[in-house]
Amino acid sequence: MKISRRQFVGGIAGAGIANVTAPSLSFAAQSNDPIRVGLLAAKTGPLASGGIDMDLSLTMFLKERENTLAGRKVDLIVADTAGVPATARTKAQELVEKNNVHCIIGPLAAFEALAIADYLTEKEIPTLGVAAAEDMTQRHPSPWFVRLTSTSAQCAYPLAEYSAKELNYKKIVTIADDFAYGHEMCAGFQRAFEDNGGKIIQKIFTPLATPDYGSYVAQVKAADAIFLGTAGSNGFRFLRQFIEYGLKDKMAVIGGMTALDESVLRNMGDEALGILTTSWYSAELDNPLNKSFAPAFRKQFKYDPGFYAASTYVSGEVLEAALKATKGNVEDKKALMTAIRGSDAETVRGLIKFDEFGNAIGNVYIRKVSKIDGRLVNSVIKTYPDVTQFWTYDKAAFLKNPVYSRDYPPAKNLEP
């Protein structure tokens, strides 16, 4: 049989297309192709600080392993989402259809994650998520999605209990950015704090683009403490004005997992000392993995890793554990996903497991800003072990309630 040149070219091209569109049909389970990992990170735009850290630490993770996981080479493809949902969607599609990635890590912001969630579920791409939107692992979970960080409120519960029981705070004011992350975190904090006998007397939500925080600072009512449910530059700007108005001498400041992240601390002065925050990570964590990660990161980039850097490093660790379990077989996506969900990996944040919705169960740390070797750090003062996204609440009842929002659960103790 003779093969004409045209048939030959067509055949090759066809094979190429088949390979691109249906990688799961590949029979070469143990092929020598590299594992292609896509990272969605906002490396430009207002979220760039976190996105850049996500890239740096994942690259560092792979470099430490000579770009090899479970015996296979790894290609990391980083796509810049610019912190824009539409761009995140385009880039996700590009990663899946052009770069043909086996799994995706990221993206950072909830609105980006929500913009691509359906697409990634439809394409059956294992996704190791960072964004905190509650419902992604509650009322609308996806079999292809796990979250290795926490939900918006997951870290707020322990701090709420700590504030009520150990610090004996009675009245707290909350302030957060006016979007889902802030709403959910403050709602969770309020619920746990009020269930422990405290009162949220004022809830302030500020628009993402707020030119001047002075008018908000001047509204803050007298209370035992103010809870910052903020992320990125806004919380930092609010806090500076809060201090300028002399309020830090009048009430304590406590904060959620991103309020005084290491990326914020490195630009602050002694005015931050003593502030309590809660998170699933701290650069100061005393476990063997973190004892090697945090100093190495600091040595290379001259600052401490925080929430964002740790998130992709933990992603790498979980992925590595899963790949070891499947012997590097990424072509069988179902098996990979099962392995990720069952990985029970030791990571820089401690041991994490996944619940049936794909959300991490792990330690949450209460941290206090203190000064060590001349730099500000988040020292761990208390560990709440194995915190789940449902805290101490009954799971079925929890899921029957509406998702946390600006007005749910209703705040009953607001002062006029």
Added chain:
Amino acid sequence: MQFWIIQGLNSLSLGGLLFLLSSGFSLIFGLMRLANLTHGAFFMLGTYFAAVALRSYEGLNIWVTAIGAGLIVAAIGGLFERLVLARLRTNPLGQVLVTLGMSFIISDACLMLWGGDSIPVPTPQSLQAPTRLFGFVFPTYRLVLVGCAAGAAIVLYVLMERTRLGAMIRAGVDDGQMARAVGIPVSRLFTLVFCLGAGIAGAGGVLGGPILSAYPGLDADMLPLALIVVILGGIGSLLGAFIGSFIIGFVYTFGTALFPELAYIILFLPMIFVIAFRPQGLFGRVLA
């Protein structure tokens, strides 16, 4: 009572900040009929210069930094005007697009140079202690900022109303073609005014720094504010920019304090009313 006094002072300080931001924008818009979308980026450049300079050189004075940053940003603005905008004089839409592109370039350059963190601009040592008046506390720096804005307003007023240069600029604003015909070098004036506008924005960025901090996205946060003030006050009117800034300062501060749910639209409400009932702005003139 305390609420009204504190928020009143807040309004004044925000108004002062807005004037430093928008007066340059108004000047450029008035003379060149150009909505300079790079303006927010010029302001941000000033803030970043302040953040970096004041952190690196202890003892450096914020006022000196403001002048220095103003000059540097003015130079950048001048180059941009000469090399790019001047070539597009006959293409106003192209000019606006180019200024938008330039703002992207500047903000990405800032990101590359200074990273994505927010960097604080330290409040001057001597002004750090809050002012205590009749039992309430107010940040001293904010009060000083109002003085700065008033000072800038006076200097600009004298420049525009009492000097030959100001007369030429006003002539250019009123009727560019006629001004050209009587021998005023309008093209050179354009460059000069662009430098001046950019320089004020740069210096304003420095002075606003202790309140705003330098962060990626500052440019995009500031630009709409400049637009709102200028549309409200009237295009090309210095007095309009001044009054407009303080109106917006008061409306914003009291609006967000009294009606927090309206925080998103409160800035735009006065602008909408003005556009509906007085399209030329409060102090703008109807052009022939």
